[in-house]
Amino acid sequence: MAKLTRDKIVTAAVDLLDAEGMDGLSMRRLGARLGSAATSVYWHFPGKDELASAAMDRVLGDLELVDPARAGWRVAAESLARGMRALVSAHPWFALARIAYASYGPANARMYDHTIAVFETAGFTGDEANWAAYAVFAYVQGMTVGEAAWQARIGSEGVDEQAYTEQAIARTREAFTEYPRLRERYEKHADVIDANVSDENFEFGLAAILDGLSARLDRSRDRSPEPERGVDEQHPS
Numbered sequence: 001m002a003k004l005t006r007d008k009i010v011t012a013a014v015d016l017l018d019a020e021g022m023d024g025l026s027m028r029r030l031g032a033r034l035g036s037a038a039t040s041v042y043w044h045f046p047g048k049d050e051l052a053s054a055a056m057d058r059v060l061g062d063l064e065l066v067d068p069a070r071a072g073w074r075v076a077a078e079s080l081a082r083g084m085r086a087l088v089s090a091h092p093w094f095a096l097a098r099i100a101y102a103s104y105g106p107a108n109a110r111m112y113d114h115t116i117a118v119f120e121t122a123g124f125t126g127d128e129a130n131w132a133a134y135a136v137f138a139y140v141q142g143m144t145v146g147e148a149a150w151q152a153r154i155g156s157e158g159v160d161e162q163a164y165t166e167q168a169i170a171r172t173r174e175a176f177t178e179y180p181r182l183r184e185r186y187e188k189h190a191d192v193i194d195a196n197v198s199d200e201n202f203e204f205g206l207a208a209i210l211d212g213l214s215a216r217l218d219r220s221r222d223r224s225p226e227p228e229r230g231v232d233e234q235h236p237s
Contacts, residue, residue, distance in 0.1 A: 004036055006044045013055045017093045052097050057105030059091050065114045073122035081140050081206050088144040095148035123217045132213050139209050143202055
C-alpha cells in the first residue's frame with residue numbers, strides 16, 4: 001500500500017467534498033476512499049476542522065490574482081470577486097465551508113495579502129483597507145452561498161434539475177398571484193430561480209459595491225486639507 005501523505009489526503013478530501021458536499025466529509029468515508037483506516041487520516045489531521053481548512057486552502061491555490069499596480073485596483077477587485085464566484089461554482093461546498101470553519105494556510109494568506117494590496121492601491125489606508133476588503137468578500141459570500149446551496153442539492157441529492165425548477169416556478173407563480181408587482185417581474189424572469197443568481201445580477205451588485213467604495217475615496221480626498229504653504233510661497237518676493 002502506498003504511503004498515506006497529507007497531500008494525498010487533501011486531494012481525496014476535495015474530491016469527496018465535490019462529490020458529496022460538507023455533509024459527506026468524514027474521516028471514515030475519507031479513509032475508505034483512500035483504502036485506509038480512519039485512524040490513518042487522524043494521524044495527519046486531528047479533526048474535521050483541520051481537514052476542512054486544508055481542503056479550502058487547496059482550492060484557494062487555484063485562484064488567479066491580478067496585480068493592481070499594473071491593471072488598476074478596480075480591475076483587480078473585479079477579477080478577485082469573479083474568481084471567488086467561479087471557485088464556488090466549481091466547488092459548491094466551499095461557500096458553506098468558509099462560514100462553518102476557520103480558514104488558514106498559505107493560499108488563504110496569499111489571497112488576503114493580495115486583497116489588502118488591492119484596496120491600499122485604491123487609496124484606502126489602515127482599517128479602511130480591511131473594511132473595504134470585507135465589504136467585497138461579504139457581497140461575494142452572500143451572493144454565492146445561494147448558488148452553492150442550489151448546486152449542492154441538485155448534485156448530491158440526485159434531484160432532477162429541470163423537474164425541480166419547473167415545480168419551483170409553478171409554486172412561486174402561485175404565491176405571487178395576489179401581488180401584481182411581483183407577478184409582473186417574476187414572469188419576465190421565470191426561468192431564473194432566486195437561489196441560482198444570474199451573471200447580470202452578480203455584476204450589477206459588484207459594480208454597486210465598487211462604485212460606493214470609489215465614491216467614498218473621492219469624498220475622503222475632497223475633505224483632505226490642502227497642505228500649508230511655506231513662508232516663501234505665502235509672500236513671494
